Amino acid sequence: MHIVGLYISPIAIGALKDLILTILSTLLSFVLGILFAAGRLYGHPVIKLVIGWYVEIIRGLPAILQLFIIFFGLTQIGINLSPLTAGLIWLVAYGTGYAVEIFRSGIMDVAQGQREAASALGLGRWITMRKVIVPQAFALMLPALTSFVVLQLKNTTLLYLIGYADIMYQARLGADATEAPGTLYLMAAAAYLIMSLVIGRIGYRLEKRATAYR
Amino acid sequence: MSNEVVVSIRNLTKRFGKTVVFEDVSLDVHRSEVVAIVGPSGAGKSTLIRCVNRLHPFDEGSLQVLNHQLNKGSQFPSKQVLNDIRTRVGMVFQTFNLFPHLSVLENVILAPIEVKKVPRKQAIQQAMELLDMVGLSEHANKYPKRMSGGQQQRVAIARALAMEPEIMLFDEPTSMLDPELVGEVLDAIQRLAKDGMTLMLVTHEMQFAKEVADTVVIMADHRIIEKGPSREVLENPRTGRAQAFLKRVLNPVHATELEREVAVGHGGGR
Numbered sequence: 001m002h003i004v005g006l007y008i009s010p011i012a013i014g015a016l017k018d019l020i021l022t023i024l025s026t027l028l029s030f031v032l033g034i035l036f037a038a039g040r041l042y043g044h045p046v047i048k049l050v051i052g053w054y055v056e057i058i059r060g061l062p063a064i065l066q067l068f069i070i071f072f073g074l075t076q077i078g079i080n081l082s083p084l085t086a087g088l089i090w091l092v093a094y095g096t097g098y099a100v101e102i103f104r105s106g107i108m109d110v111a112q113g114q115r116e117a118a119s120a121l122g123l124g125r126w127i128t129m130r131k132v133i134v135p136q137a138f139a140l141m142l143p144a145l146t147s148f149v150v151l152q153l154k155n156t157t158l159l160y161l162i163g164y165a166d167i168m169y170q171a172r173l174g175a176d177a178t179e180a181p182g183t184l185y186l187m188a189a190a191a192y193l194i195m196s197l198v199i200g201r202i203g204y205r206l207e208k209r210a211t212a213y214r
Numbered sequence: 215m216s217n218e219v220v221v222s223i224r225n226l227t228k229r230f231g232k233t234v235v236f237e238d239v240s241l242d243v244h245r246s247e248v249v250a251i252v253g254p255s256g257a258g259k260s261t262l263i264r265c266v267n268r269l270h271p272f273d274e275g276s277l278q279v280l281n282h283q284l285n286k287g288s289q290f291p292s293k294q295v296l297n298d299i300r301t302r303v304g305m306v307f308q309t310f311n312l313f314p315h316l317s318v319l320e321n322v323i324l325a326p327i328e329v330k331k332v333p334r335k336q337a338i339q340q341a342m343e344l345l346d347m348v349g350l351s352e353h354a355n356k357y358p359k360r361m362s363g364g365q366q367q368r369v370a371i372a373r374a375l376a377m378e379p380e381i382m383l384f385d386e387p388t389s390m391l392d393p394e395l396v397g398e399v400l401d402a403i404q405r406l407a408k409d410g411m412t413l414m415l416v417t418h419e420m421q422f423a424k425e426v427a428d429t430v431v432i433m434a435d436h437r438i439i440e441k442g443p444s445r446e447v448l449e450n451p452r453t454g455r456a457q458a459f460l461k462r463v464l465n466p467v468h469a470t471e472l473e474r475e476v477a478v479g480h481g482g483g484r
């Protein structure tokens with residue numbers, strides 16, 4: 001039992017760090033994701049193509065490989081990133097690749113009749129997007145966005161591979177130093193589980209509120 | 215009805231890719247005129263009125279709307295012209311197309327505030343008057359999905375009217391409604407007609423067309439097959455094709471046989 005007491009605070013701190021990284025990378029991925037989705041839907045053909053490739057690359061390459069390219073690969077051309085910076089860049093790059101597709105399909109799923117009604121009223125493209133399409137798309141997308149946040153949280157476990165001191169890192173340290181790897185990994189699991197459940201709960205609440213009009 | 219022509223359609227042709235929707239269609243609509251467009255499904259009625267507010271481009275011919283000359287082809291008119299047309303021509307859709315995430319009131323005030331820059335307070339006051347006119351002022355804070363189809367369609371009418379249009383386009387405004395809700399929507403449209411609004415109305419309500427419309431246009435086989443004063447066209451159609459169509463809508467069970475004969479006699483159906 002004293003193992004739990006000994007490691008609870010490093011794991012809790014690790015969890016907090018993971019949570020902050022998750023929130024930060026999610027926010028940045030959403031902003032970029034919306035911009036890229038708009039670019040992919042309405043942009044110049046070249047922009048559409050480039051964003052299309054970007055999405056394919058992010059979704060096609062193994063996550064660890066992407067992370068290692070950013071952290072280790074870039075040192076070869078003189079770019080040395082700290083584990084935190086490299087981790088954040090990767091989480092945002094990776095998250096954006098997925099967010100683009102969530103936003104794009106959300107925007108497309110809003111019925112064509114809504115666009116026509118907006119056009120017939122003389123509403124411009126930007127207002128239509130902001131007042132008509134995005135609010136409805138957001139309600140449609142919320143389940144996917146909630147899973148996205150949980151996915152990002154789980155992705156933070158990979159950062160221990162580049163030496164970032166998160167939950168996973170602390171659990172691994174403890175597992176090696178004590179005779180109780182099971183206890184330590186269970187503690188890590190509990191921390192992730194609690195955070196996932198909270199995220200899911202928040203997503204559910206938001207969804208209920210966003211779809212109240214249906 | 216005045217002599218001023220507000221919509222002038224000349225030899226208009228519209229295709230989607232290779233399929234011809236309609237060909238060589240000509241029609242003048244005068245200020246305060248009520249034009250009902252009837253005809254079988256797929257005749258291109260919706261597409262025609264959607265050209266008027268430039269929801270669709272057209273391929274040949276010319277189209278003048280409120281002194282704006284619209285050019286053929288997919289190039290949009292200038293922003294000012296498009297905006298002027300869209301604000302002065304209102305449209306009501308078969309499927310209502312209300313914004314479901316906005317309350318009834320917000321649906322009605324959105325465009326006046328965003329497009330015409332009407333102060334919010336004034337927009338709300340005007341919206342409430344319009345909602346009152348269509349008998350829905352006590353539903354102003356409801357979400358559209360909580361209302362019946364007839365109520366939703368009346369909100370859609372109020373929403374379009376909030377832009378103070380000079381012309382209103384209606385695309386089968388009652389065909390999605392339960393029969394007992396049709397009347398309330400037709401009443402609202404009839405009121406507009408009485409107040410001198412210019413109306414282009416695609417409908418299957420022949421009785422309504424006969425009573426309210428000045429002019430009836432029958433579209434079939436990719437063109438206008440008959441047009442004229444509503445009573446004349448609906449009671450004594452000249453062409454066999456029009457006779458067959460009207461017989462079928464007025465007496466749905468027995469007329470298909472006749473129509474097939476006539477269509478074949480005219481050198482082919484669709």
Ligand SMILES: Nc1ncnc2c1ncn2[C@@H]1O[C@H](COP(=O)(O)OP(=O)(O)OP(=O)(O)O)[C@@H](O)[C@H]1O
Nearest residue numbers: 230233235253254255256257258259260261262386
């Ligand atoms: N966006 C589109 N792309 C391709 N074809 C289309 C499109 N919209 C309509 N059409 C075709 O154009 C033709 C005319 O359609 P339209 O909707 O104008 O007919 P309608 O007279 O309004 O019929 P209905 O009474 O069924 O509403 C149809 O054959 C339809 O399939």
Ligand SMILES: [Mg+2]
Nearest residue numbers: 259260261386
């Ligand atoms: Mg139609």
